Amino acid sequence: MSGASALQGVRVIELASERCAFAGKLLADMGADVVLVEPPGGDPSRHYAPFAGDRPDPERSLYFWHYQTSKRGITLDLEKEPGRAILSRLIEAADLVLEAEPPGRLEALGLDGAARCESQPGLIWVSLTPFGQHGPRRDEQVTDLTLLAGGGPVWSCGYDDHSIPPVRGSGNQAYHIAGHYAVLSALTAYLHRLAGGEGQYVDLNMHAAANVTTEMASYHWLVQKGTVQRQTGRHAMETITMETQTECADGRHASTGVPPRTPREFQNLYEWIVELGYEEAFPESVFLKMGGERESIDLSQIGQDDEVTAMFAAGRDAMDFIARRVPAFDFFKGAQDRGMAVGVVYSPEEAFEDEHFQARGFPVEVEHPELGRTVTYPGAPYRFEKTPWRIQRRAPLLGEHTREVLREAGLDPEADEP
Amino acid sequence: MTDRSEALSRYRICDFTGQLAGAGATKWLAAFGADVIRVEDPVRQGGWDILRAMPPYVDDRRGVDFGGGFNNHNTEKRGITLNLRTERGKELLAEIVKRSDVVSENFAAGVMERFGFGYEQLKALNPEVIYVSNCGFGHTGPYARYKTWGPIVQALSGLTFTSGLPELPPAGWGYSYMDHTGGYVMAIAILLALVHRERTGEGQWVDLACTEAGLTLNGPALLDYTVNGRPTRRPGEPNSNRSSSPAMAPHGIYPARGDDDWVAIACRNDEDWRALGAVMGGAWASAAAYATLAGRLADQDQLDATLSAWTRTRDKxxxxxxxxxxxxxAAAVQKPAERIDQDPNTAAWGLWPSVVHSKMGEVRVDGLPVHFSRTDWKIRRGGPCVGEHTDEVLRELLGASDDELARLREEGVL
Structure with missing residues (x-):
């Protein structure tokens, strides 16, 4: 493995915002030189819980730590002319600007991104806004919750009982969705430039991003005017489907996945029931055995051929029967070792500790010199053979690299007080 | 091939992906002009990608060329069939690999090796090739052979668990969020590898495990665990319609008048809280106990009950x-019809372009949530029917003659 980085030398200016922080991290962890520009008082996300040691402090927000890895940080007061002049100078030397300012704010400050791309033809400018730069809803206020509610994902998530509100999954996923699209855009525009093309301005609409991240909900409406309905722990569908989530013997849950369909799967399931000592206790054991002894099973005969119908039902019931009698992890391992796609519903920390992710080196250590210790972070979303993902450094302290960055830009940090 | 975006028009993708986790990745590339050639099995009529024949449907016709989801995820791509059980099929694939920049797939680990086209073989054919594989657990580690699909990826990566309400089982994501996201991350991987190759001439293999991509979406919660030792599995959690990072209250999804109608409301700070109070009127919102975030966080159940009583009789x-x-x-929880056909934002954006599919005709599909000032995306052609472009591609890339194509078809190669 060489130490090269895919984005080594790519210069990015990121105006701090919770909405584009993830995109900046993705670029920075692949080697881009991302300079995070914060206002003098720091980005508001420095005050987001949780905090290291539960001590609220702008240098101890674990939220900020996570989303700002590998970046350098400077402070600039964009409300004042010297700050704007310095930002403009930094942009001159940049390949990419990443920002999520409200529509109109930068124009008012004399930093119009679209115009800048005209005057600086190599520049790529990616702007993330809730509804795009020009849309009729562009001035609405949003959070992750309202984006996911208005944009579609929430409609599909929740419980069979519709007197319970639909559910927003946690983790600020609307920002992740937009962040992924921001990086796709930045890299696509950059490849076009590498091929001799010009840079360009990218208008990213976060509400639209959520809208096209809803799978069947959108295309069932688009194609056949069908409306999916939310269902506990499984896909929202136009019709109500069988439950696929079971509470296991230890109170944890498992996703029972796709019921057995092939003779080999029936054979394996039958043997598992026998191994566990449940051949007598499980009333349909005989149908599992029959399924295992067959040459083939024609699933289109379900509901028509009594034997096939009984076997299919027995397979599904057997999965549920076992799931209720063993711990969730054992059910997952037992089924997967027998070739059946089953999942254990892990909490994030349980996944983090799992042997598979440990073996693949998912958790990574990052130096925190200011604390005199290392901290374990979530690792790579992908494994590059030649240009590995890597956290270059922990999130910047407030203004940590202001002097260094100004000096590199040929500015005198003493004279050009940001 | 006219009237396509120029942004990625120099690249050819030899594409084995399917479903959404893989096909979603190459949808982006094709929309920006890459020549994405889907390679499918003529014997199973492309049936490995089960979406080919699954609902929704535009009319009464059924079969591998009528799946609405497949069409949605495969716009602007070309489709060919090659029987890789035959020697001649393998030879033709080898020739296509030599002429491709990227080979992409989302089979279970080990399948490409069984075809005889694992990374080592691909590299021997094309030393600069980029190979991006996308599967549930990646190609190494104890679970490399385990099988997944979207809901299992979400279960394993913590995303199912963290979506739910107290005292209830996990609600999870009511769709394959990680198929969408797996596709995004896969496309990012392809683009990153292309950048590196442009600058160094070096290809590489990217091993993408969807579960790991999912795990990265729990960052602050994982740091709370590694730094503070605080697990996410604890009493009262998850309660994901609320917000603790950052802390906000009230923050939730509230009932509205109408059939299964709901409205999401988030007070980011004291100013939002006072503004909410002014809209609602009455003394409740000026109660001193609720003037600060700390006071509101301490009494969220009551806040939610009072707010629900107000929203319940009103239109979302x-x-x-x-x-x-x-x-x-604040935002209404929009139903598909509302956000697709009635929301002025998505219409003004051109978010639901119509494509022309060779058999289905004109169909609306998901567009993209970005607009580029110079080389914007174009989505006009529907997903390919099975083998729709076999002759065209083999003629164009390999100079195959009509006689040759007829012979290959007779021999069961195409």
């Missing part, structure tokens, strides 16, 4: 509009 769009007018983040 009217509530959202009144709050937006006061500067408070």
């Amino acid at each position: 769009f009217e509530v959202a509009e009144a709050l937006q007018d006061a500067g408070v983040p």
Whole structure:
């Protein structure tokens, strides 16, 4: 493995915002030189819980730590002319600007991104806004919750009982969705430039991003005017489907996945029931055995051929029967070792500790010199053979690299007080 | 091949992907002009990608060329069939690999090796090739052979668990969120590898495990665990309609008048809280106990109950509009029809382009949430029917003659 980085030398200016922080991290962890520009008082996300040691402090927000890895940080007061002049100078030397300012704010400050791309033809400018730069809803206020509610994902998530509100999954996923699209855009525009093309301005609409991240909900409406309905722990569908989530013997849950369909799967399931000592206790054991002894099973005969119908039902019931009698992890391992796609519903920390992710080196250590210790972070979303993902450094302290960055830009940090 | 975006038009993708986790990745590339050639099995009529024949449907016709989801995820791609059980099929694939920049797939680990086209073989054919594989657990580690699909990836990566309400089982994501996201991350991987190759001439293999991509979406919660030792599995959690990072209250999804109608409201700070109070009127919102975030966080159940009583008798769009007018983040939980056919934002954006599919005719599909000032995406051609472009591609890339194509078809190669 060489130490090269895919984005080594790519210069990015990121105006701090919770909405584009993830995109900046993705670029920075692949080697881009991302300079995070914060206002003098720091980005508001420095005050987001949780905090290291539960001590609220702008240098101890674990939220900020996570989303700002590998970046350098400077402070600039964009409300004042010297700050704007310095930002403009930094942009001159940049390949990419990443920002999520409200529509109109930068124009008012004399930093119009679209115009800048005209005057600086190599520049790529990616702007993330809730509804795009020009849309009729562009001035609405949003959070992750309202984006996911208005944009579609929430409609599909929740419980069979519709007197319970639909559910927003946690983790600020609307920002992740937009962040992924921001990086796709930045890299696509950059490849076009590498091929001799010009840079360009990218208008990213976060509400639209959520809208096209809803799978069947959108295309069932688009194609056949069908409306999916939310269902506990499984896909929202136009019709109500069988439950696929079971509470296991230890109170944890498992996703029972796709019921057995092939003779080999029936054979394996039958043997598992026998191994566990449940051949007598499980009333349909005989149908599992029959399924295992067959040459083939024609699933289109379900509901028509009594034997096939009984076997299919027995397979599904057997999965549920076992799931209720063993711990969730054992059910997952037992089924997967027998070739059946089953999942254990892990909490994030349980996944983090799992042997598979440990073996693949998912958790990574990052130096925190200011604390005199290392901290374990979530690792790579992908494994590059030649240009590995890597956290270059922990999130910047407030203004940590202001002097260094100004000096590199040929500015005198003493004279050009940001 | 006219009238396509120029952004990625120099690249050819030899594409084995399917479903959404893989096909979603190459949809982006094709929309920006890459020549994405889907390679499918003529014997199974492309049936490995089960979406080919699954609902929704535009009319009564059924079969591998009529799946609405497949069409949605495969716009602007070309489709060919090659029987890789035959020697001649393998030879033809080898020739296509030599002429491709990227080979992409989302089979279970080990399948490409069984075809005889693992990374080592691909590299021997094309030393600069980029190979991006996308599967549930990646190609190494104890679970490399385990099988997944979207809901299992979400279960394993913590995303199912963290979506739910107290005292209830996990609600999870009511769709394959990680198939979408797996596709995004896969496309990012392909683009990153292309950048590196442009600058160094070096290809590489990217091993993408969807579960790991999912795990990265729990960052602050994982750091709370590694730094503070605080697990996410603890009493009262998850309660994911609320917000603790950052802390906000009230923050939730509230009932509205109408059939399964709901409205989301988030008070980011004291100012939002006062504005909400002014819209609602009455003494409740000026109670001293609720003036600060700490006070509101301490009494969220009561806050939610009172707010629900107010929203319950009102129209969700009217509530959202009144709050937006006061500067408070609020949005109706939109049903598909509402956000697709009635929301002025998605229409003005051109978010639902119509494509022309060779058999289905004109169909609306998901567009993209970005607009580029110079080389914007174009989505006009529907997903390919099975083998729709076999002759065209083999003629164009390999100079195959009509006789040759007829012979290959007779021999069961195409």
